[in-house]
Amino acid sequence: MIVVTGGAGFIGSAIVWELNNRGYHEIMVVDRLGTEKKWRNLRNLEIADYWDKQEFLAMAGNDDLPVKPEAILHLGACSATTQEDADYLMRNNYQYTKYLARYALEHDVRFIYASSAATYGDGELGYRDDHNLLSQLRPLNKYALSKYAFDLHALHNGWLDKIVGLKYFNVYGPNEYHKGEMRSVIHKSFGQAQNNGKIRLFKSHREDCAHGEQKRDFLYVKDAVNMSLFFLENPDVNGIFNIGCGEARSFNHLARAVFKTLDLPENVEYFDMPADIRDRYQYFTEADISKLREAGYEKEIHTLEEGVADYLNNYLLTDDPHLG
Numbered sequence: 001m002i003v004v005t006g007g008a009g010f011i012g013s014a015i016v017w018e019l020n021n022r023g024y025h026e027i028m029v030v031d032r033l034g035t036e037k038k039w040r041n042l043r044n045l046e047i048a049d050y051w052d053k054q055e056f057l058a059m060a061g062n063d064d065l066p067v068k069p070e071a072i073l074h075l076g077a078c079s080a081t082t083q084e085d086a087d088y089l090m091r092n093n094y095q096y097t098k099y100l101a102r103y104a105l106e107h108d109v110r111f112i113y114a115s116s117a118a119t120y121g122d123g124e125l126g127y128r129d130d131h132n133l134l135s136q137l138r139p140l141n142k143y144a145l146s147k148y149a150f151d152l153h154a155l156h157n158g159w160l161d162k163i164v165g166l167k168y169f170n171v172y173g174p175n176e177y178h179k180g181e182m183r184s185v186i187h188k189s190f191g192q193a194q195n196n197g198k199i200r201l202f203k204s205h206r207e208d209c210a211h212g213e214q215k216r217d218f219l220y221v222k223d224a225v226n227m228s229l230f231f232l233e234n235p236d237v238n239g240i241f242n243i244g245c246g247e248a249r250s251f252n253h254l255a256r257a258v259f260k261t262l263d264l265p266e267n268v269e270y271f272d273m274p275a276d277i278r279d280r281y282q283y284f285t286e287a288d289i290s291k292l293r294e295a296g297y298e299k300e301i302h303t304l305e306e307g308v309a310d311y312l313n314n315y316l317l318t319d320d321p322h323l324g
C-alpha cells in the first residue's frame with residue numbers, strides 16, 4: 001500500500017493518477033474533502049482506501065494503521081500562501097509532518113514530503129537545494145515558515161539522508177480547480193481569455209523590470225508527478241530537492257502561450273499589484289535542478305508552451321477537465 005496524503009488535492013491526485021497509469025492501485029488517500037469541489041479529483045481514479053487526515057494521524061500515532069505502508073507520499077498541507085492563522089499552519093503542516101516522518105522512520109517506511117520553493121523567500125541567496133544553505137533562508141510568509149520549519153527539523157535531526165523533501169516551484173495543470181485564488185495564473189488566464197479575450201497581469205513596481213516581465217519557474221503537473229515518483233523508484237536517493245523546470249519564464253510568455261493555444265489575438269492589461277503584497281512579491285524564481293539531474297532524473301520536461309497546450313487542449317477545453 002502506498003499512502004498519498006493530500007491525495008484528493010491538486011498534485012496528490014495527479015500522483016494517484018500516474019500511479020494508476022503505471023498499474024498501481026493499492027493506494028490509500030488521506031485528505032479532508034469538506035464541501036469543496038476536490039472530491040471530483042478522485043472520481044476518475046482507482047484507490048483502495050481513504051482516510052480523513054486526523055483519523056489517519058491518530059492511527060499512525062497509535063501504531064494502528066490497517067496495513068503497514070510501503071511508502072508515504074506526504075503532499076497534504078494547507079497550501080494557501082495567504083493563510084493568516086499561523087497556529088493552524090504550524091499544527092497542520094509542521095507538527096503533522098513531524099509526527100508522520102517519525103512514524104515512517106520508526107517503521108522503516110519510505111517517506112517523501114512536500115516542502116516548497118516559498119521557503120527560499122525573496123531569492124536573495126538563489127534557489128539552490130544545498131542543505132548547507134538551509135538555515136540561512138528567510139521565508140516571506142506564514143505558510144512558507146510552516147514548510148521551512150520541517151526542513152530545518154529534518155536537518156537538525158539528521159533525517160535528510162533517510163527521507164526526501166520536495167521543493168515544488170509553481171506547479172500548474174489539471175485538478176487544480178478547487179484551489180480558488182491559489183490556483184495557477186495559467187488557469188486564471190485561460191478563464192479571462194475565454195470570457196473577455198483579455199488577460200490581466202500585475203504591473204511591475206520595480207524600475208528594473210517591465211510590466212509582465214516578472215518571472216517564475218512554471219512546472220507542468222505531469223512533470224512534477226514524474227519527478228516526485230522518481231524518488232519512490234529510487235529509494236537510495238535522499239535529501240531535499242528542487243522540483244521545477246529549471247528555467248524562469250515571464251508572465252508575458254505565459255499569456256502569449258494561452259492566447260496562441262486558444263487562437264486568440266494577444267491582449268494583456270496590466271493592473272496595480274495590491275499594496276499589501278508588494279513588499280513580499282517574488283520578481284524572479286528559477287529552480288536549480290542540477291541536483292535532481294545528478295541524482296539520475298533524465299526525463300524531458302515540458303516547456304511552458306507545451307504544458308499550456310496540453311493543459312488547455314486535453315483538459316480545460318474538454319467535457320471533463322480532470323485527470324483520469
Ligand SMILES: NC(=O)c1ccc[n+]([C@@H]2O[C@H](COP(=O)([O-])OP(=O)(O)OC[C@H]3O[C@@H](n4cnc5c(N)ncnc54)[C@H](OP(=O)(O)O)[C@@H]3O)[C@@H](O)[C@H]2O)c1
Pocket residue numbers: 005006007008009010011012030031032034038053074075076077078079080092093096114115116117118167168169170171172179
Ligand atoms: N501547487 C504548487 O505549486 C505547490 C508549490 C509548492 C509546494 N506545494 C506543496 O505541495 C503539496 C500539494 O500542493 P497542492 O497544490 O496539491 O495543494 P492542495 O490542492 O491544497 O492539496 C493539499 C490537500 O491536502 C489536504 N490537507 C491539508 N492538510 C493536510 C494534512 N495535514 N494531511 C493530509 N491532508 C492535508 C488539503 O485539505 P485542506 O487544506 O482543505 O484541509 C488539500 O486537500 C502541499 O504540501 C503544498 O504545500 C505546492
